[in-house]
Amino acid sequence: MLRRNLCNPKSPLLTSFRRSMHAQPTQKQHALPAAYYRGGTSRAVFFKQEDLPANRADWAPILRGVIGSPDPYGRQLDGLGGGISSLSKVCVVGPSTHPDGDVDYTFVSLGVKNSDVDYSGNCGNMSSAVGPFAVDYRLFALPDNNLDSVSVRIHNTNSGKIIRSSFPVVDGEAASTGDFAIDGVAGTAARVQLDFIDPAGSATGTMLPTGSVTDVFDGVAATCIDVANPCVFVRAQDLDVDGNLTPDAISAHPTLLSRLDSLRRQAGVKMGLAETPAAVPGSIPKICLVASPSQTSVSKERNQTPAEVDLLARALSVGQPHKAVPITVALALAAAARVEGSTVADVIAGKKPVDGAGITIGHASGNLLVGAEFKADGGLASATVFRTARRLFEGRIFWKP
Incomplete structure (x- = not known):
């Protein structure tokens, strides 16, 4: 039946095919x-x-x-x-x-x-x-x-x-x-x-674009910092979640992604990146959950222990949980760790660094060492990371x- 319909010049199927070909003319790539x-x-x-x-x-x-x-x-x-x-x-x-x-x-x-x-x-x-x-x-x-x-x-x-x-x-x-x-x-x-x-000040011109070390959005304390990229750091415990969640677990959580996006958009407005939450770009600011390894269970993926990392980080990139950690987030995190009173400094307070060269971050795929150097006047001189x-x-x- 299909063959007869296609052979019939008045077939509705053949007519539809001709129309689609006319609507989408063939072109070279x-x-x-x-x-x-x-x-x-x-x-x-x-x-x-x-x-x-x-x-x-x-x-x-x-x-x-x-x-x-x-x-x-x-x-x-x-x-x-x-x-x-x-x-x-x-x-x-x-x-x-x-x-x-x-x-x-x-x-x-x-x-x-x-x-x-x-x-x-x-x-x-x-x-x-x-x-x-x-x-x-x-x-x-x-x-x-x-x-x-x-x-x-x-x-x-x-x-x-x-x-x-x-x-x-x-x-x-x-x-x-x-x-x-x-x-x-x-x-x-x-x-x-x-x-x-x-x-x-990569996008805002200053390291602390809101003028405060911490701000509060939806009742959650956040540190907004602009180093390499604008970033927002919130403590996992303040959102009642574990600090070593896998990317799949973050995606499967019934409310976490929407809460983080709301926090990110509010922070973006206060950082001066947009006039309204809806207008905040998808890629910045980045948002990241931080936690002390001593306050959360051991990572199931890498068997991380409190002795191996200084803190745990779970970052989002364009609305998706990152399988490792964006390098710009890691650089901002290293700087925030040196800012007294920040949400990042809070989770590592009183601990001796695992490596004196910088801060060791435990992410969903392993560990990352990143360092930050400050000037005598307190300004950030540089941040260093090693990749391949x-x-x-x-x-x-x-x-x-």
């Missing part, structure tokens, strides 16, 4: 040179800025098509996204427009189920791949091809801040192999040291118009 890198516990598509349109307003449809957004199924199967915030990212690198930078780097966060194209914040994890990309694609000229290591000064256009990326090189390219491991990524690789220079990165492929990337 577009393509651009691109690369795909892992940076820390994230992945992103990389473009040279010169390969994208000169007007940034024209980037949005290209980047959505490349990543596969929006996808109502939440999987981004028709693009290179991975269905979660840490895999729905694009990095654009070009010549520096800053006198203290070697290259410019613009980070773009793409919504998974929605059409958001967000330039409001940086990604610390992907920052670790920017220096290697710049070297690999000759955007940063090595002063000597015989060097075994290099430092690239990255100007992050999202925040206006400088990040110094130091890593080994081999035969004029970024090294990929090494003996350094990070929790959340299998195997070992070359170590990338990221020094975030003068990271306070690797080029996964290069070539031409296609998207549908």
Whole structure:
């Protein structure tokens, strides 16, 4: 019957098919040179800025098509996204427009189920791949091809801040192999040291944008701090939850995500990021639960004990529980730990640090050491973290118009 209907020129099925073909004319795919890198516990598509349109307003449809957004199924199967915030990212690198930078780097966060194209914040994890990309694609000229290591000064256009990326090189390219491991990524690789220079006030111009060390939203104490990215830290015990919840447990909790989003949006308004809660960007401020390991049960995933970490952190990124911890959140957390009276300082009060080099954070995939250096006047000089990165492929990337 179906065959007869399709063979009949007056068939309703054939008529419907013709109409759909007329409504969606066939077109060739577009393509651009691109690369795909892992940076820390994230992945992103990389473009040279010169390969994208000169007007940034024209980037949005290209980047959505490349990543596969929006996808109502939440999987981004028709693009290179991975269905979660840490895999729905694009990095654009070009010549520096800053006198203290070697290259410019613009980070773009793409919504998974929605059409958001967000330039409001940086990604610390992907920052670790920017220096290697710049070297690999000759955007940063090595002063000597015989060097075994290099430092690239990255100007992050999202925040206006400088990040110094130091890593080994081999035969004029970024090294990929090494003996350094990070929790959340299998195997070992070359170590990338990221020094975030003068990271306070990335979006608001000041480290404590509300003017207070703590604020109260919906009856919950919160520390709002802007270091590398604007962040909000709340104590897990104040929301009556355990500090070592898994990402799945956070998602499955009947009220936790909505409460955290309400707190985040109220904090965003008070931090000056938007005029109304509804207008607060999806990517900033980040919000993170903190807890003392001595006040919560032992982590089931990594068997963390109070002797291994200084505190537990569970962060959200674009509304989703992060499987590790965003690097910008870790940097802000390290700074907040040094601010007396903050919610972070409260959970580590009276404890000797696990490692004198900084603060050891227990996250859902393991541990992370991050340090912060303060100036004599109390200002934040820099924050440092160690990651790994690797080029996964290069070539031409296609998207549908």
